[in-house]
Amino acid sequence: MEKIVFNNEHLLPGNLGHLFVVLSLCAALFGAFAYFLSTQSNEGKNFWRNKARIAFGIHLVSVIGIVASLFYIIYNHYFEYDYAWQHSSISLPVHYMISSFWEGQEGSFLLWMFWHAVIGAVLVFKLKSWESPVMTIVLMAQVVLGTMLLGVEIAGTSIGISPFELLREARPELLTLPVMQIQNIPVADYMKVITDGTGLNPLLQNYWMVIHPPTLFFGFAASIVPFAFAVSGLWLKKFREWIAPALPWTLVAVMILGTGILMGGIWAYESLSFGGYWAWDPVENASLVPWLLIIAGMHVMILNKNSGASLMLAYLLIFVSFILVLYSTFLNRSGILGDTSVHSFTDLDLSGHLLIFMLLFTLVPAIVSFQRSRWRWGFTLATLIVLAINLISGQFLTEINALFLLAAMILLIRNLTKSLPSGDKEESVYTREFWMYVGAIILLLSGIQILFGTSIPVFNKIGQSILGGLAGEGNTFFHRLASGTLAPPEDPITYYNRFQIWFAVFVALLTGFTQFFRYNKSDLVRVIGQVRRSFLLTVIFTVAGTFLFKLNPRYEWQLVVLMFAGFYSIFGNFIYVLEGLKGKIRLAGGSIAHIGFALMLIGILVSSGKKDVISVNTRYAYAEFDEKAQRENILLYKDVPDTMGRYLVTYKGHEFESPIHYYQVDYTDLTNGSKFTLYPNAQINNEQGLMPNPDTRHYITRDIFTHVSSVPNTDEDGEWEEQDEKVLSPGDTFALNRYMVVFQRIDTMPGENISADLAGHLLHIGRFTITSPDSTWEARPVFGMKNIIHTYQITSEVTQAGLRFDFKPGSEQGKFIVQTSVKPKEFIIMKAIVFPYINLLWAGTIIMILGFVLAIRQRNKIARAVKEKV
Amino acid sequence: MKAKQIILLIALAVGIAALVSLYSEAGTKGNFAHSAKNPDREVRVKTTLIKEKGIDYNPEIDPEKFVFFAIDEKGEERKVICFTEKPYDFERSEEVVIVGKVKGDDEFVASKVQIKCPSKYEDEISDI
Numbered sequence: 001m002e003k004i005v006f007n008n009e010h011l012l013p014g015n016l017g018h019l020f021v022v023l024s025l026c027a028a029l030f031g032a033f034a035y036f037l038s039t040q041s042n043e044g045k046n047f048w049r050n051k052a053r054i055a056f057g058i059h060l061v062s063v064i065g066i067v068a069s070l071f072y073i074i075y076n077h078y079f080e081y082d083y084a085w086q087h088s089s090i091s092l093p094v095h096y097m098i099s100s101f102w103e104g105q106e107g108s109f110l111l112w113m114f115w116h117a118v119i120g121a122v123l124v125f126k127l128k129s130w131e132s133p134v135m136t137i138v139l140m141a142q143v144v145l146g147t148m149l150l151g152v153e154i155a156g157t158s159i160g161i162s163p164f165e166l167l168r169e170a171r172p173e174l175l176t177l178p179v180m181q182i183q184n185i186p187v188a189d190y191m192k193v194i195t196d197g198t199g200l201n202p203l204l205q206n207y208w209m210v211i212h213p214p215t216l217f218f219g220f221a222a223s224i225v226p227f228a229f230a231v232s233g234l235w236l237k238k239f240r241e242w243i244a245p246a247l248p249w250t251l252v253a254v255m256i257l258g259t260g261i262l263m264g265g266i267w268a269y270e271s272l273s274f275g276g277y278w279a280w281d282p283v284e285n286a287s288l289v290p291w292l293l294i295i296a297g298m299h300v301m302i303l304n305k306n307s308g309a310s311l312m313l314a315y316l317l318i319f320v321s322f323i324l325v326l327y328s329t330f331l332n333r334s335g336i337l338g339d340t341s342v343h344s345f346t347d348l349d350l351s352g353h354l355l356i357f358m359l360l361f362t363l364v365p366a367i368v369s370f371q372r373s374r375w376r377w378g379f380t381l382a383t384l385i386v387l388a389i390n391l392i393s394g395q396f397l398t399e400i401n402a403l404f405l406l407a408a409m410i411l412l413i414r415n416l417t418k419s420l421p422s423g424d425k426e427e428s429v430y431t432r433e434f435w436m437y438v439g440a441i442i443l444l445l446s447g448i449q450i451l452f453g454t455s456i457p458v459f460n461k462i463g464q465s466i467l468g469g470l471a472g473e474g475n476t477f478f479h480r481l482a483s484g485t486l487a488p489p490e491d492p493i494t495y496y497n498r499f500q501i502w503f504a505v506f507v508a509l510l511t512g513f514t515q516f517f518r519y520n521k522s523d524l525v526r527v528i529g530q531v532r533r534s535f536l537l538t539v540i541f542t543v544a545g546t547f548l549f550k551l552n553p554r555y556e557w558q559l560v561v562l563m564f565a566g567f568y569s570i571f572g573n574f575i576y577v578l579e580g581l582k583g584k585i586r587l588a589g590g591s592i593a594h595i596g597f598a599l600m601l602i603g604i605l606v607s608s609g610k611k612d613v614i615s616v617n618t619r620y621a622y623a624e625f626d627e628k629a630q631r632e633n634i635l636l637y638k639d640v641p642d643t644m645g646r647y648l649v650t651y652k653g654h655e656f657e658s659p660i661h662y663y664q665v666d667y668t669d670l671t672n673g674s675k676f677t678l679y680p681n682a683q684i685n686n687e688q689g690l691m692p693n694p695d696t697r698h699y700i701t702r703d704i705f706t707h708v709s710s711v712p713n714t715d716e717d718g719e720w721e722e723q724d725e726k727v728l729s730p731g732d733t734f735a736l737n738r739y740m741v742v743f744q745r746i747d748t749m750p751g752e753n754i755s756a757d758l759a760g761h762l763l764h765i766g767r768f769t770i771t772s773p774d775s776t777w778e779a780r781p782v783f784g785m786k787n788i789i790h791t792y793q794i795t796s797e798v799t800q801a802g803l804r805f806d807f808k809p810g811s812e813q814g815k816f817i818v819q820t821s822v823k824p825k826e827f828i829i830m831k832a833i834v835f836p837y838i839n840l841l842w843a844g845t846i847i848m849i850l851g852f853v854l855a856i857r858q859r860n861k862i863a864r865a866v867k868e869k870v
Numbered sequence: 871m872k873a874k875q876i877i878l879l880i881a882l883a884v885g886i887a888a889l890v891s892l893y894s895e896a897g898t899k900g901n902f903a904h905s906a907k908n909p910d911r912e913v914r915v916k917t918t919l920i921k922e923k924g925i926d927y928n929p930e931i932d933p934e935k936f937v938f939f940a941i942d943e944k945g946e947e948r949k950v951i952c953f954t955e956k957p958y959d960f961e962r963s964e965e966v967v968i969v970g971k972v973k974g975d976d977e978f979v980a981s982k983v984q985i986k987c988p989s990k991y992e993d994e995i996s997d998i
Contacts, residue, residue: 487897
């Protein structure tokens with residue numbers, strides 16, 4: 001077969017990109033190996049470390065090269081590349097090209113890899129004695145991520161998916177499109193028909209979506225550092241020494257990951273129509289759980305550094321939190337969430353790859369937990385054999401891997417119990433370490449509860465594959481698990497909130513009083529004194545808050561308790577900063593973060609607990625009202641004002657600015673006459689239908705959040721629909737299209753009065769009044785008579801009501817035939833929600849992040865001081 | 871018993887409570903026949919819209935109610951009364967996931983609906 005030379009392709013950036021992928025992978029592989037040797041050997045330490053640094057340098061440059069190549073392709077609209085064709089289009093503004101960059105699975109792993117490389121560069125400069133073991137782990141992760149971008153086929157199984165794959169290779173069917181035959185375009189010129197890409201998912205075309213995923217992935221990437229430190233601690237038998245240098249990094253991971261998650265919340269609030277900033281969606285949960293566990297781990301690290309206690313818990317929390325980061329990516333990116341999430345992403349064949357990544361990094365801590373090198377090598381060999389079996393069989397072998405993992409976990413805990421120095425002196429309840437331990441356990445529980453609900457699709461898969469044969473009949477939990485028919489809770493808000501509210505209460509209370517205790521031993525009398533002072537302030541504010549936020553202490557007592565805990569945390573930390581730290585702000589990072597967190601809790605409880613759907617529909621009499629008691633949407637006809645809560649709202653019409661439809665809704669506040677206009681908008685897309693974007697009016701104490709829920713299909717409107725004829729006499733009344741119409745009377749007038757042409761005709765002018773709840777209009781259709789012959793008629797139109805009237809004489813004296821037509825009115829179905837005091841949430845967020853920044857600076861200083869001492 | 875152990879015991883109890891609550895609150899995927907066997911529980915049913923039978927929606931009367939006919943994966947057909955606003959482009963959808971309970975012999979009352987339209991990719995191919 002003759003080789004076709006394709007025209008108008010730009011192959012250079014793709015080839016360069018491929019080259020960089022291979023180069024970065026080789027460099028990472030060599031670097032990991034050299035760092036490993038540097039960690040293991042005594043004499044060759046510096047030799048191998050220097051080699052490894054060179055390899056890392058090459059790796060870093062190559063990763064930047066991959067990023068640059070891919071961006072160059074997207075930026076120049078080279079749609080001969082599948083990635084650009086799938087995720088971008090010519091009309092896409094430059095800032096959304098960044099979103100195109102990571103919309104696909106390959107791009108998001110590239111982003112992750114990029115952040116690892118950036119973090120690695122800082123680590124190489126900063127770590128000194130910890131560099132070799134920590135960087136071994138980081139570069140191992142880079143090897144796994146790098147293979148995901150490889151896109152080569154080895155022995156029938158393809159390894160990874162290259163972001164530089166050409167469109168004609170990924171989708172060969174495009175070369176044989178009928179269009180090309182009709183227009184007689186040779187295959188070599190296929191680029192003539194590929195003029196534009198399919199574009200970026202409209203949901204992602206929002207400025208928060210430009211920064212939210214990169215931030216989240218930065219947080220994910222940063223969480224490898226505490227993990228790598230903990231592994232290094234076991235590896236080098238420096239069981240506690242890793243904690244001080246790892247702490248600033250752990251805080252960085254906590255801060256960035258937290259910021260990323262909250263940005264996702266803001267995105268949801270600004271551009272999604274699920275009505276809020278948090279919906280307990282699996283994708284949100286999947287990133288929240290590792291965050292909760294890193295926070296718990298970070299607190300146990302601090303606790304251990306100061307008292308020596310709970311070392312094993314610190315290890316386990318840090319290990320598990322990183323594995324959950326991988327698990328979270330697996331949930332989001334593997335498509336396993338399917339129809340259970342509003343934003344589950346597409347399924348590519350990288351899920352098996354991700355599972356292997358998870359498996360490997362779960363086994364690494366188990367390997368280093370063996371303290372004798374013979375056992376270490378033995379277990380490494382076992383791990384490699386299990387991985388090899390998976391690779392050879394070409395699939396993820398659930399049963400074997402699950403059993404092996406279980407064994408590895410048991411061995412890890414056994415090894416840790418044996419080798420970790422026990423810090424337990426006398427156990428006292430009156431110590432700071434005890435209450436920090438309690439707090440960490442509560443955070444862990446909170447994470448586990450969320451994890452359970454979120455993992456249902458995974459339970460289904462595992463249940464089906466292990467218990468499949470035992471399913472039998474019935475509808476028990478076991479049956480549903482074994483047959484893979486479990487679904488996530490249909491009411492996730494209740495399922496999660498019922499537990500999480502109490503976890504939040506206890507965590508907030510603990511952040512309020514734990515700091516008054518000291519490590520090892522505390523003066524109980526002093527503690528009680530300080531606690532009492534913050535308690536008094538809390539009671540006053542809780543009572544005031546209950547009135548201000550209009551909480552009902554009888555039915556909303558849970559919210560009152562949570563508010564109490566929140567205020568307690570604020571004042572406890574405030575007094576601690578003033579008295580315990582003597583007002584030294586640079587030491588107060590932790591306390592400030594606590595205050596921010598507590599303020600967030602209060603903001604959440606008020607804005608969500610007291611959120612008020614004002615578009616509640618009370619007007620219509622429903623036949624089946626009891627089947628669904630709550631109607632949360634309101635129908636607004638164009639130009640017909642309607643009341644909604646304290647507002648009079650009018651839908652003023654719709655405008656289309658490609659690709660967005662804007663719906664203008666005027667609000668008038670009936671309590672004070674102030675007016676404002678909102679433009680809830682939507683994109684209408686072939687695949688996803690109507691994608692509404694809310695528009696929100698912000699006030700200091702509340703937000704009014706409005707979005708359209710449904711609109712009539714735009715191509716349908718404009719046609720007049722004739723109604724059945726009615727035979728009526730003056731004085732009759734009838735209903736038409738939610739209006740009341742009264743046929744008042746008929747006036748007659750000689751035609752000459754109008755014009756000479758009408759001489760001899762007698763004009764009959766019908767007088768109809770049309771009444772709606774808010775206005776009255778009049779219609780005057782006319783017919784003419786010459787002697788007894790009906791000569792002509794004139795239609796009368798009432799534009800505002802969308803009605804037309806015609807009438808003519810009936811067969812009997814005094815009866816008239818009335819013909820009406822109805823124009824379907826432009827309307828929107830809209831939902832409006834008031835979120836009170838949501839600004840407390842945003843303020844709390846900012847304060848918490850500020851607290852993290854202070855804490856990172858302080859911990860960094862301490863880590864440096866420790867290093868100098870050593 | 872040491873204080874830490876008490877805490878761990880309480881934690882274990884709470885963890886078990888969380889599992890139990892999952893046990894009682896997890897939803898079910900199934901078909902109309904499942905739903906008919908468990909009339910008290912909401913079931914998530916994957917169905918296909920029967921376009922020929924039409925869709926009844928009168929927003930002036932009730933913007934949060936529409937009625938259509940659907941057939942589940944086992945081939946059973948039911949009239950579905952859905953108490954939500956009609957999703958845009960519902961007419962065009964193929965796969966419809968409904969969450970609700972059966973009513974009588976031939977109806978199903980849904981409180982949630984999710985639709986899947988023909989994919990973007992296929993559309994693009996046919997556009998070219």
